[in-house]
Amino acid sequence: MLNIIKVSNDQQFNEVGAGIIAGLLQSNPRAILGLATGSTPVGVYSHLIELYKQGLVSFAKAQSFNLDEYIGLAADHPESYRRFMNEKLFNHVDIDLMNTHVPDGTAADPEKAAQEYTRMLEDAGQVDLQLLGIGHNGHIGFNEPADELQANTHVVELKKDTRAANARFFNSIDEVPTHAMTMGIASILKSRQILLMARGASKADILARALTGPLTTQCPATLLQTHPNVVVLVDEAAGGRLS
Ligand code: GLP
Numbered sequence: 001m002l003n004i005i006k007v008s009n010d011q012q013f014n015e016v017g018a019g020i021i022a023g024l025l026q027s028n029p030r031a032i033l034g035l036a037t038g039s040t041p042v043g044v045y046s047h048l049i050e051l052y053k054q055g056l057v058s059f060a061k062a063q064s065f066n067l068d069e070y071i072g073l074a075a076d077h078p079e080s081y082r083r084f085m086n087e088k089l090f091n092h093v094d095i096d097l098m099n100t101h102v103p104d105g106t107a108a109d110p111e112k113a114a115q116e117y118t119r120m121l122e123d124a125g126q127v128d129l130q131l132l133g134i135g136h137n138g139h140i141g142f143n144e145p146a147d148e149l150q151a152n153t154h155v156v157e158l159k160k161d162t163r164a165a166n167a168r169f170f171n172s173i174d175e176v177p178t179h180a181m182t183m184g185i186a187s188i189l190k191s192r193q194i195l196l197m198a199r200g201a202s203k204a205d206i207l208a209r210a211l212t213g214p215l216t217t218q219c220p221a222t223l224l225q226t227h228p229n230v231v232v233l234v235d236e237a238a239g240g241r242l243s
Helices: 010-027 042-053 081-088 110-124 160-169 185-189 201-212 220-226
Strands: 002-007 032-035 063-066 068-070 129-132 154-157 179-182 193-198 230-235
Touching: 002 010, 010 042, 010 129, 010 193, 010 230, 042 081, 063 081, 063 110, 068 081, 110 154, 110 179, 185 220, 193 220, 201 220, 201 230
Parallel strands: 002 230, 032 063, 032 129, 129 193, 193 230
Antiparallel strands: 068 179, 154 179
């Protein structure tokens, strides 16, 4: 089932997104969160920090698993997703860092590290809420358009357009890693609930394709149509082509 929530400004976007996560933690303090990076969830995380400071939410018993990480970036690299998560959320709330998981971008054997991440996820049980953004090419996590998609956490070569889109965070496109480690499509779809978030007119076409187009591995986000519980949080611009 697809539940579309359309909001009219950034503040509402962040409040609604944070409210969904906080509501889960209030009813299930031991919730397993699937977390995402990118620019879209930043304000949602900031609002969650506010809710934490107001005593309205606690992460003390929660666990988290992030979707993806760049291969080759150490945890303290300014653009690593581990550092992003620490700075945008973890360092400001009461989550135990030991209970936060981000794929290891510097593992000597990335394939093996990917398998270990899959095992850790399986051992933890079902993710209760998976946050997702969407790439302009329809990627979720770093599952890029391809003839075949992978079920579990794996190493992926990033598409040129993805590296170009993410170059804004680096000094130049040459500094953007060529590979990443990402949860696979089955790992994402196993989550009890998915919160897909998109903002801005540049996401309108791909979001409409993802949610209403034919299922295809060439737009990995179309596979979300097979999930029983997806909440789509959009602003007016991103939701402009959704009825
Ligand atoms: C990145 C991330 C995705 C993210 C997407 C959109 O490359 N790997 O997890 O959802 O691209 O990013 P943004 O929210 O900045 O548009």
